[in-house]
Amino acid sequence: MRAAIEVEHLTKRFGSVTAIDDLSFTVREGAVTGFLGPNGAGKTTTLRIILGLASPTSGTVRVQGVPYAQLAEPARVVGASLERAGFHPGRSGRNHLRALCAMARLPMSRVDEVLELVDLAGPAADRRVGGYSLGMRQRLHLAAALLGDPAILVLDEPANGLDPQGIRWLRDTLRGLAREGRTVLVSSHVLAEVAQTADDVVVIARGRLVDQGPVDRVGSPEPEAVIVRAADDGLARLAAAVESAGGGVERHEGWLRVTGVAAATVGEAALAQGVALHALYEQRASLEEVFLRLTEGEGAAA
Ligand SMILES: Nc1ncnc2c1ncn2[C@@H]1O[C@H](COP(=O)(O)OP(=O)(O)OP(=O)(O)O)[C@@H](O)[C@H]1O
Ligand SMILES: [Mg+2]
Structure with a gap:
């Protein structure tokens, strides 16, 4: 097994708050890993550190064997969607993706490809993002993450706000991405949501590792x-x-x-x-x- 992401002894403090406490886990290449924990467990903080958006108090994170900052073409290695990433409400979905493409120096042809992938092609792509439903925004987030055709996807609570059909769609999409050999790290505070999608799960609470392993073992208890x-x-x-x-x-x-x-x-x-x-x-x-x-x-x- 090759590790796509390795988190080792990660600790992050915000003043007196220890958000992440000596956390270690690995994310298997080509698998969907559910990153689970209740609200405030430290999921977003961990993902931000993996993506080089925040620095750890101590510990290390490696993506394909090196710190994120040392990746030669990060947009092509890791695609991410984080909860606080905002959209300019006056821009259309398509223009939002065009701007991201230009920033990451990716070919503009990717815009239509990813719109297609997330089922946002058609008139919806040219409407203002300000008028998008939560589910459409989640699709746009995923489209943005896919722009660089990355080997690794890091998605923070992509199922939030999706209706049952949307969740089914997300599940199928993530499984499809893994079938193509991509690595998916997807956070959630709802185990059931991830259980049918993930190969592996990493469970944290209060910044600490609670359990990690194949979802069949962690998510399927022995009969009581x-x-x-x-x-x-x-x-x-x-x-x-x-x-x-x-x-x-x-x-x-x-x-x-x-x-x-x-x-x-x-x-x-x-x-x-x-x-x-x-x-x-x-x-x-x-x-x-x-x-x-x-x-x-x-x-x-x-
Ligand atoms: N910038 C910050 N400054 C201070 N405290 C922070 C900051 N970011 C996160 N925290 C704290 O760190 C802890 C972990 O927060 P984090 O957002 O990583 O949790 P989470 O698992 O993503 O929760 P949720 O399910 O609600 O999204 C919380 O106690 C939070 O208040
Ligand atoms: Mg969070």
Whole structure:
């Protein structure tokens, strides 16, 4: 695995506020990495430092092996969209992109190409940005990030303000960019939003790393319990059998909540007892719960 971005022991203080606290993580080349944390966790600050827009108090960041400032053609290596980047409201989307193209000395032909890529081609591109919806602005941000045809995309909360169709579109677009071999680092404060898009996730809270790894591991918790339904006479026998197999049983009217043993164990106990099951399923925490637990745990430790 090659790292597109390496963050090592990054710390950033604003006066007495420690926004980033000894944060280390890597972003895999050619993958979509979700950068997750609740409000104020330090996501934007970290992205700004990666992009050379802010300097760290200590620690290092490398993009393709070198600090951002040492990239020969940064616009062609990293495309970014940050939350506070503004648009001139009187300019059209197309003119905004033209201005950026000129500044970065990129060919003007890219303007139409990226408008097409983000579904803003047509009359919308020539309307004043001041009249754009939040979703259109997000598309324009992404278009701007794509201008240099960069190998790496750094996107700060690009899903903010998008409706469900917009989020689906963003997801498909980001997956498509990764399929082309690009690296995508995308921040969000909503785990569920990123879970279906990302290959890897980096979770931070209060400026510290909470967890990082493949989204399947971080975002899909182990089952917490097995729920089983059956007629009442069978349930009593099943409960006893599960308990003697080492499971914990919570008894309810018409159903049991079993912990400490696998669903298969419960199913086999039912078969051995001749109990007809009406339902058998695993109970898992929702992604939202996992995320809240991860980030609250860190908060309590801090
Ligand atoms: N320029 C600044 N001056 C002082 N404090 C700052 C500055 N920028 C960020 N902070 C503080 O650093 C911490 C991290 O902020 P940051 O914007 O990076 O969080 P975030 O994860 O992007 O949050 P959000 O989800 O709300 O965008 C916050 O406590 C914030 O108040
Ligand atoms: Mg932010």
